[in-house]
Amino acid sequence: MGSYLAQDSDLSRQLASTVGNRNTGVLAAAATGLCTFIKEHGGDADRILGMSGINPEDLQHPTQSLGLANYCQVFEEAAHQSRCDNFGLYYGHQFQPQALGLLGYIGLCSPTVEQALINVARAFPYHQQNSLICLVDEGECYRFDYQVRHRAILSKRQDAELSLGIINNLIRHVLGSQWAPRAVHFEHPRPESWHEHCRLFNAPVYFEQPCNSLIIPKLNLGRRMPASDPTLLIVMQDAIRQLNTQEKTLPNIVDDTIVQVRNQLLSGEPVMEVVAEKMGLSSCSLQRRLRDQGVSFTVIVDKTRCELATHYLLQHHLPISELAPLLGYSEASAFSRAFRRWFGISPRQWRQHREPVEKRSLAH
Structure with missing residues (x-):
């Protein structure tokens, strides 16, 4: 050997x-x-x-x-x-x-x-x-x-x-x-x-x-x-x-919060008190533990919406007009404003910009 x-x-x-x-x-x-x-x-x-x-x-x-x-x-x-x-x-x-x-x-x-x-x-x-x-x-x-x-x-x-x-x-x-x-x-x-x-x-x-x-x-x-x-x-x-014999680390509080936020988005604006309850924590405890990780509940909600928005836009069978409720927005205009803040362009322009990726790959 x-x-x-x-x-x-x-x-x-x-x-x-x-x-x-x-x-x-x-x-x-x-x-x-x-x-x-x-x-x-x-x-x-x-x-x-x-x-x-x-x-x-x-x-x-x-x-x-x-x-x-x-x-x-x-x-x-x-x-x-x-x-x-x-x-x-x-x-x-x-x-x-x-x-x-x-x-x-x-x-x-x-x-x-x-x-x-x-x-x-x-x-x-x-x-x-x-x-x-x-x-x-x-x-x-x-x-x-x-x-x-x-x-x-x-x-x-x-x-x-x-x-x-x-x-x-x-x-x-x-x-x-x-x-x-x-x-x-x-x-x-x-x-x-x-x-x-x-x-x-x-x-x-x-x-x-x-x-x-x-x-x-x-x-x-x-x-x-x-x-x-x-x-x-x-x-x-x-x-x-x-590589796996050491003691397991604590659950990732950020990942767990993201999951709960996603679940709540289908019902509207995520509420920290509700998310904390689902995780078996008080809102103060959740806020403190997120702060220890260098992030806030508001930032997690915004980042989760941003990631979901791009994920949904890549699903070309989903009309853009139907995305706002999936992201917890009560109005399409609120989604459009948030999207322009994230990317500087409209959701429709973003989707059109991504479409050439698939088409160009045919010639690769």
Whole structure:
């Protein structure tokens, strides 16, 4: 095993950096090569990372924990800034298993392809928090399910497409580049350039499904992994568990408040006393705890409305005239004034500005 580690300096650094770290989001290995990929697609990596709240230095450490909301946002922002609507799809398609750090090596060191899928599914909660991943036996096929369940994340299409692409590549690493799943499922609506998904997965792709899933035929899954190493597998599994052995942190008061604010928006203007009661707190206690986090209830309501507004505007089937009630505004004019304060343009102009992203991606 010593010679194996000596030949792989990246792996050695990952093992060394594991000590003392704790993962509360997603390991930075999941963003390997991201800055280069953004630049190759015409985007400004520093600007995109800054807008998403990610420190570029954190990407140099594979076991550094990134906020999951920030991670999902950086890919959504990259898709927009680079004018490449399928950014996550392309990023996942080129992502090799060893680049995934500890989780990738858990798959590569497994005895067979089938066991690699099982081991990756079992270890995934240590790699990424607030997410579902499971391998379901459906007879002739396995269904590999993936779903982000972070309560504060709305836009996660890019993450879903890159994540299924990474799992797809783990299988192709052994069974060849022409291997294809039986089918691919995505939660989000069908994008305009959906034919690219069918081409890259080489399989039927279905949208607006209950979960993001790969339907994987069992045929040939007994094939041996070329880098199978039972001793190194145990080392990798122990290393990724160490990132989660410390005492759990307290619930995120900001995320919990955002969830309650969203729930109240459908009934009108959110009231702090009602939100606090839903969270089992007094309004004074909630106000104090938010202040300790450097934020106020009013700012959270405004930011939540802003994020929801852009999310709804990207759903082109929703008429702009119907958005005000969804955001807790009693009048459309109040929504329009708030939107101009956020972005300096009207909701209609914002939607028109975003539409070219999908159209231009067809020529990418």
